[in-house]
Amino acid sequence: MTFSGRVENISHMRGLLVSFEGRSPNLGDTIRVKGGKVLGRVDTVLGPVDSGLVHVFPILRGVEVERAIGSPVEIAPRKSGNKRTHGEARGREKYQRGRSGKPRGQVNRARNGGGRKKREGTNRNSGPRGGRGQKSNGRGARRHSRGRGRR
Numbered sequence: 001m002t003f004s005g006r007v008e009n010i011s012h013m014r015g016l017l018v019s020f021e022g023r024s025p026n027l028g029d030t031i032r033v034k035g036g037k038v039l040g041r042v043d044t045v046l047g048p049v050d051s052g053l054v055h056v057f058p059i060l061r062g063v064e065v066e067r068a069i070g071s072p073v074e075i076a077p078r079k080s081g082n083k084r085t086h087g088e089a090r091g092r093e094k095y096q097r098g099r100s101g102k103p104r105g106q107v108n109r110a111r112n113g114g115g116r117k118k119r120e121g122t123n124r125n126s127g128p129r130g131g132r133g134q135k136s137n138g139r140g141a142r143r144h145s146r147g148r149g150r151r
Contacts (some may be wrong), residue, residue, distance in 0.1 A: 003075050005031075005054065007039075007068045015043065015057030016065060018073055024052060030076040038076055073100050076118055 005020035016039060018031065025031070025046045031054070034040040043057040059065060 005073045007073060008053065010065050011055055011057065013057055014065060015055050016040065016068060017046075017057055018054040020052065020054055022026065023073050025054060031073050032076075034072045034074050037063065039068060044150060046052050061074070063081065084143040 003020055003022050003025050005018040007016050008019050009017045011017050016031075025042045027042055027044070030038055030040045031042060033042060038060055040056045041064070042054055042058040044055040046053045046055060
């Protein structure tokens with residue numbers, strides 16, 4: 001049995017509470033008035049198994065929630081896009097290359113001065129801390145411990 005439901009009420013978040021028959025929809029499924037306008041996405045499925053409710057939130061712009069009460073609803077069919085193979089995952093190029101088209105490591109090295117370089121004329125043991133590591137403040141507590149205290 002497929003999903004079919006009816007808008008029952010408005011939720012405290014100005015979403016829609018939908019009673020349904022059949023299997024419960026998946027989280028994130030798009031809900032629309034039967035054969036018509038898209039209302040929003042499934043946020044939560046609430047209540048007991050025999051009389052559950054679906055919370056539809058966020059509501060799309062232009063939908064008047066008061067007028068949707070009592071409307072029969074269904075799951076909107078997914079948009080058919082290009083079928084992609086595993087190697088052509090969506091957004092993959094975004095993570096492999098920077099804006100300039102170069103691989104990310106090269107972009108960052110160029111921006112930061114060409115990679116790992118040692119500053120000339122500085123000694124690790126010089127300076128106000130005198131050789132203590134950056135994560136110590138000299139009193140036994142770590143600077144960035146997020147409230148965990150001494151270790």
